Amino acid sequence: MKLQRMNRRALALGALAVSGALALTACGSDDTGGNSDGGGSSNAAAPSNVKCDDAKGQLLADGSSAQKNAIDAWVKQFTAACQGVQINYKGGGSGAGVTAFTQGQVAFAGSDSALKPEEVTASKKVCSGGQGIDLPMVGGPIAVGYNVDGVDNLVLDAPTLAKIFNNQITNWNDKQIQKLNPDAKLPDLKIQAFHRSDDSGTTDNFTKYLMATAKSDWPYDGGKTWQAKGGQSASGSSGVAQQVKQTNGAIGYFELSYAKDGLKTVDLDTGAAQPVKATVENATKAISEAKVVGTGKDLALELNYGTKAEGAYPMVLVTYEIVCDKGNKADTLPGTKAFLRYIASEDGQKILAENDYAPIPADIISQVRTTIEGLS
Numbered sequence: 001m002k003l004q005r006m007n008r009r010a011l012a013l014g015a016l017a018v019s020g021a022l023a024l025t026a027c028g029s030d031d032t033g034g035n036s037d038g039g040g041s042s043n044a045a046a047p048s049n050v051k052c053d054d055a056k057g058q059l060l061a062d063g064s065s066a067q068k069n070a071i072d073a074w075v076k077q078f079t080a081a082c083q084g085v086q087i088n089y090k091g092g093g094s095g096a097g098v099t100a101f102t103q104g105q106v107a108f109a110g111s112d113s114a115l116k117p118e119e120v121t122a123s124k125k126v127c128s129g130g131q132g133i134d135l136p137m138v139g140g141p142i143a144v145g146y147n148v149d150g151v152d153n154l155v156l157d158a159p160t161l162a163k164i165f166n167n168q169i170t171n172w173n174d175k176q177i178q179k180l181n182p183d184a185k186l187p188d189l190k191i192q193a194f195h196r197s198d199d200s201g202t203t204d205n206f207t208k209y210l211m212a213t214a215k216s217d218w219p220y221d222g223g224k225t226w227q228a229k230g231g232q233s234a235s236g237s238s239g240v241a242q243q244v245k246q247t248n249g250a251i252g253y254f255e256l257s258y259a260k261d262g263l264k265t266v267d268l269d270t271g272a273a274q275p276v277k278a279t280v281e282n283a284t285k286a287i288s289e290a291k292v293v294g295t296g297k298d299l300a301l302e303l304n305y306g307t308k309a310e311g312a313y314p315m316v317l318v319t320y321e322i323v324c325d326k327g328n329k330a331d332t333l334p335g336t337k338a339f340l341r342y343i344a345s346e347d348g349q350k351i352l353a354e355n356d357y358a359p360i361p362a363d364i365i366s367q368v369r370t371t372i373e374g375l376s
Contacts, residue, residue: 050078055085057084059107061108062106063089063092063097063100064097064319069357070138073355077348087339093201093236094199094202095225107328107335108336108340110322112201113320114294127325129327130324130327131324132322133299134294134320134322135320135323135340135371137343139359140357141256142206142316142317144156144252144265145265150187154181154184154267155275157268157270158214158270159176165228169191170191171188191249192251194231194234194244195252196240197239204224205303206315212305237255245263255317268315270308272309274310278315280357282312285312285313286312287303288361289309290364301364318360321343323340323375326376337373341373
């Protein structure tokens, strides 16, 4: 940042604070826009606003790669304030995170899918007197990125997407794609469809969308593991995005925060009057229709993948932080509560939009905050 020479001495202290906040909140955003004028500093918590309590030591965590960019931004901000804490979030995928949690290897896990009953049962072995619960913390659109030379705008609907990823539509000039894009110059080019090779909550939510909106074209029962035949695979959201970026004819799914460096994304024909773009604002409209279906302290959500509301982008996911409601390890509980408290705070949630994620709706995040305070 360039400071004017006049009043430089008087502004020095404030400039240091602002530049520090900007450096922290920009982590992972890769200049996504909207905050390049310094707005990021006003929307993010200053380190002095973070309540550290008795947090200290190292927190190990693993899970959703979908939220990795958000976690990175949060960790930089949090650990700048709570310098006695080191947070190591691996981001190895939702499946890896849940497994690590139920085996007692991590203080908390991130998952883009709520715990299954058998996973809750397994968690009771490591949560003394309690169990694992789902705390919705990060929302956002699952973008479908593509790389087709000469095609800058692309509209697809759920049945066409299902057929592409189920190896039923294999060429970019297929009639079904042409019908949705009458003005596009679609090439005679083989489609290279990329999916996740690792167990992934992003896969789970992507296929839940297809199951809800194109069941006849997606004859699978969903889950974190990719089930369709054919296609190519890559590890993590970053791996899929990289493969799409470097392969002409490619298409793949990943969180919007990974759609960087010129990667183009599909607009969804949901049945609304106009196709819907993958944006944070449009994802928020869809997530606002979610309902809490968890019991007790569990706050698992039910998303409305089939919404046709104007401007609502329904291919969304919510990432949960998974933690014990009771029986957390004494040496990690203070740090875990302090970090979760911060990321669920108004300041923490504001960082999400700066990094192409959607904040959790106010009525839901207020329940999350209450639940965090009761962790033991």
